[in-house]
Amino acid sequence: MGIFSKTAEYAMRAVFYIAQRSHEGQRTGIKEIAEAVNSPEAFLAKILQRLSKVGLIQSIKGPNGGFYIDISGFNRPLADIVIAVEGDTIFKGCGMGLSYCSEEFPCPLHDEFKKARNQITLMLRNTTIGQFNTELIKGHLTLNK
Amino acid sequence: MGIFSKTAEYAMRAVFYIAQRSHEGQRTGIKEIAEAVNSPEAFLAKILQRLSKVGLIQSIKGPNGGFYIDISGFNRPLADIVIAVEGDTIFKGCGMGLSYCSEEFPCPLHDEFKKARNQITLMLRNTTIGQFNTELIKGHLTLNK
DNA sequence: ATAATAAAAGATATTTTTGTCCTTTATTAT
DNA sequence: ATAATAAAGGACAAAAATATCTTTTATTAT
Numbered sequence: 001m002g003i004f005s006k007t008a009e010y011a012m013r014a015v016f017y018i019a020q021r022s023h024e025g026q027r028t029g030i031k032e033i034a035e036a037v038n039s040p041e042a043f044l045a046k047i048l049q050r051l052s053k054v055g056l057i058q059s060i061k062g063p064n065g066g067f068y069i070d071i072s073g074f075n076r077p078l079a080d081i082v083i084a085v086e087g088d089t090i091f092k093g094c095g096m097g098l099s100y101c102s103e104e105f106p107c108p109l110h111d112e113f114k115k116a117r118n119q120i121t122l123m124l125r126n127t128t129i130g131q132f133n134t135e136l137i138k139g140h141l142t143l144n145k
Numbered sequence: 146m147g148i149f150s151k152t153a154e155y156a157m158r159a160v161f162y163i164a165q166r167s168h169e170g171q172r173t174g175i176k177e178i179a180e181a182v183n184s185p186e187a188f189l190a191k192i193l194q195r196l197s198k199v200g201l202i203q204s205i206k207g208p209n210g211g212f213y214i215d216i217s218g219f220n221r222p223l224a225d226i227v228i229a230v231e232g233d234t235i236f237k238g239c240g241m242g243l244s245y246c247s248e249e250f251p252c253p254l255h256d257e258f259k260k261a262r263n264q265i266t267l268m269l270r271n272t273t274i275g276q277f278n279t280e281l282i283k284g285h286l287t288l289n290k
Numbered sequence: 291a292t293a294a295t296a297a298a299a300g301a302t303a304t305t306t307t308t309g310t311c312c313t314t315t316a317t318t319a320t
Numbered sequence: 321a322t323a324a325t326a327a328a329g330g331a332c333a334a335a336a337a338t339a340t341c342t343t344t345t346a347t348t349a350t
Contacts, residue, residue: 002234002235002238003235003240003261003262004241005307006242006307009241009242013241016253029325029326030326030327043308043309045328046328046329052328059326060327061317061318061325061326061327061328062315062316062318062326062327065316065317065326066326067327078254090148094147095148096154097151097154112264112267112272113268116148116264116265119257122257123254123260150337150338152337174296174297175296176296185338187339188340190298194297197297205297205346206296206297206345206348207294207345207347207349208347208348208349209349210296210348211296
């Protein structure tokens with residue numbers, strides 16, 4: 001894989017899409033979301049279930065139901081999505097998997113690796129879910145793979 | 146997982162260890178390597194087989210045989226190890242898995258993500274296998290997890 | 291030549307990730 | 321109240337990553 005798991009990729013794409021639709025005042029069903037972000041429907045459903053359980057997104061059952069994201073959700077960082085679906089392993093630990101490796105006992109790769117991870121952390125912590133709506137709306141961007 | 150697969154982690158640790166031992170003029174058996182870098186022996190054997198096949202390390206069968214790394218190997222970048230065992234996916238592609246995402250059609254995360262990946266690429270391309278020997282030898286470093 | 295050693299190669303097993311399907315629960319509209 | 325809709329939940333399936341075991345091949349020492 002790339003840097004993130006497929007699960008995390010789907011999750012991010014879906015949340016962006018839901019945010020966009022919520023911004024338009026719409027709730028969105030799993031079918032539409034899955035199509036829009038090009039992910040397997042049933043699998044994505046599980047992922048959204050999880051995000052909903054931790055309160056990152058909201059859901060309503062029944063007719064006119066669907067997924068949406070409330071105002072507080074717009075301010076949450078992407079990091080929360082990643083953590084919700086694949087834990088925080090990407091934010092910590094040694095690049096080579098050495099458990100002793102730390103600031104006091106750095107492995108040979110430590111400093112260079114830290115830079116890379118800091119950048120990822122920065123990206124995920126400083127970017128909020130809501131932040132993309134304007135970009136997504138004004139641009140020719142899709143979330144469809 | 147972290148950023149790299151377990152396979153890649155084992156591979157890097159093992160190659161460093163082999164490099165170190167080769168620097169001391171020794172060939173090393175799989176058993177010793179696996180113990181030293183704390184990885185499952187039979188699994189690591191497969192990994193080293195692969196690295197040996199692509200010429201990143203050398204091996205000799207029979208008594209006094211084992212793995213070693215020749216002078217040209219010392220100058221190869223870590224990137225080669227990673228590519229040999231898990232391909233080049235870590236060096237390319239969109240952070241969210243969007244196929245259209247590129248310099249011309251960047252996804253919302255594109256620029257920030259690029260920074261992170263550039264740093265990883267830099268680290269893996271600019272660091273050679275041999276480079277750590279001095280550090281490993283003078284320091285109190287282990288490769289044992 | 292023979293026995294011992296150590297990696298290569300092949301087959302198989304386990305675990306994790308990814309993916310599907312079916313039933314249940316909540317909500318809405320009639 | 322009943323039917324229709326849509327997510328939640330549980331059970332199961334396939335694929336990929338991780339791991340083990342057994343046999344074969346090459347090399348060395350006796």
